[in-house]
Amino acid sequence: MKKIRIVKNVFMVVSMFIFSIVIPISAIAGDYPKRPITIIVPYSAGGSTDIQARMIAAHMKTKLGQPVNVINKPGGGGAIGMVAAKAARPDGYTIILTASGPVSVTPFRTNAGFDPLKDYEFMAQLSSNDFSLNVNSKSGITTFKEWAEIATKDPAKATYATPGAGLQIHLVMLELLEKMNLDLPHVPFNGASEAIGQLLGEHVFSAMVALPDSITQYEAGAINTLAVASDKRHPNVPNVPTIKEQGYDVVAGGWFAFMAPKGTPKPIIEKLNSSIAYALEQQDVIDRYKKLGLDINFTNPEALKTFVTNQCNKHSAIVKKFGL
Template sequence: MKSKHIYSLVLAFCLVFSSLVSAQAGQKAIDNYPDRSVTIINPFSPGGSSDIQARIISEALQRNMGQSFNVVSKKGGAGAIAMLAAKNAKPDGYTVILTCLGPCSLTPNRANVGYNTPKDFRAIARLSLFPFAVAVRADSGIENFNQLLEYAQKTPNTTFGTCGAGLLQHVLFSDFLSRQPDVSMQHIPFNGGAEATSALLGKHVVATVQTASEYLPHYKSGDLRLLAITGDERSPVYPDVPTFKELGYETITGGTWFGFAVPKKTPEGIVLKLQNAIKDALNEPEVQARLEKAAIPASFLSGAELDAIISSEYKSFAKILKSSD
């Protein structure tokens, strides 16, 4: 009987000790983070706006955290390839993904790609928010958004182009049109924003719905007129363009955001460390100037706030995609 007690005592001791050691090792890993190079996965092509953001931020993180942050492109599968790679990475904070709305909420609700964003990931911080805008040619005679809707009512087969079928711009505007009982427009999907813009300039489509930054050179030169923009407030880059809200309309999202995420089981301490480092980086004037030059609208949100946005978007996109089937 007594020996049994001793055994249990020893066992308990061992358990307590080992958990202490592992807790301490865990704490040590958090304190020392990062003690080697960190990989940032970019789900899109090198050189795109996601890649440029990743590189501007990684340069600042590298400077402030003393370890290199390497950007690796893993494009394909509408972002699913990169998301799966990040999901299956060790949850130690050394593999981070720079993701955005599409791969988080659109792709997994469209096909069975093997991840559920709210369940498998936790957000570190939001970096930027890109609003979408509707544009026509300046010489089209369409002066405002309501005139476009009237024009579409009168003219059968009025076309609008986007950067691709089933992408956010398409889903957003189709959802908008589905709530306007007398307006119908014909969607023409292009392969990327550049093709859509060139079709608009060349008078091959009446309007386009795109990320607002796509229009910048033609907005500045006066060739295109922006009729409405998503988001809660007007964009400082396009101050004369009214928001959908001002015009009395609703859109399913205010724009596409970019932010960092890690596998769900990554320790809280590391997530917070990265979150604060990113916040500091975004406050540096040099980083701000670079982002502004590259036409990237920086917009910080904490990991917890971004997590909340992701779970609500994940649900609403599941609903919309199901109803459109």
């Protein structure tokens, strides 16, 4: 008798569990959103991804009429947050604000537990930043050409710092150095602040970091920014040439984008996309982006998908070539 009761109870629990998964999936789009939305941020609170998520969330809330919460799932170079987003229910109530590193670099270097192109729906690109190559202004080097000459003459001393080994910026440097036929010693640090600090202390010869991380020091005259890796010159530093202008076809930059678990219904993606667009039009958001030094760069889901696919192909090829 007792055994039967246990079986019955187990059956009840299991069926309730199944229902609880199935029902929310079937109730889609029309009256979305009915409850609070969660944005996963694959980095710690207080970083630039987190700050963007919280700024956007505040305005998405007004547009969607439901609270939008930000939850940090840091770790593994963003992999932990990506895996959490992959595992979330594809009902539009859990989305992720992620960045170029976790999406297009990490999964090609190690088994991170997700496939960026197969496990997610693309929603919207949000913003981007340029990468800059810098030297300490005490070095007297003011142009990319001078830097290249010294590096060619004495490559052993021409160290370069990056915010971390195997990060996107490191890949860009490898790509550039290969085109220049140079092999310089790489000194990776933990984050851009450390790399810039070491450059200021003249412990490294040059450093490549994201432009927002170097621009203050450039404006203060402490460092010379020799080139940016973008397609066009950046309006904040109009006097700094691009690497392309110097004759090396290296075009790269960091980007931030919203993605959702695979299977999230299209109408929901569209609705979220337009609420993100709305947030990016608000004056206070525009002002804060300017202060952070990040460039607003909004795209629709299709454009994001093509862009990310290209980025993944490009980065996986570099990773393979250099055996990272």
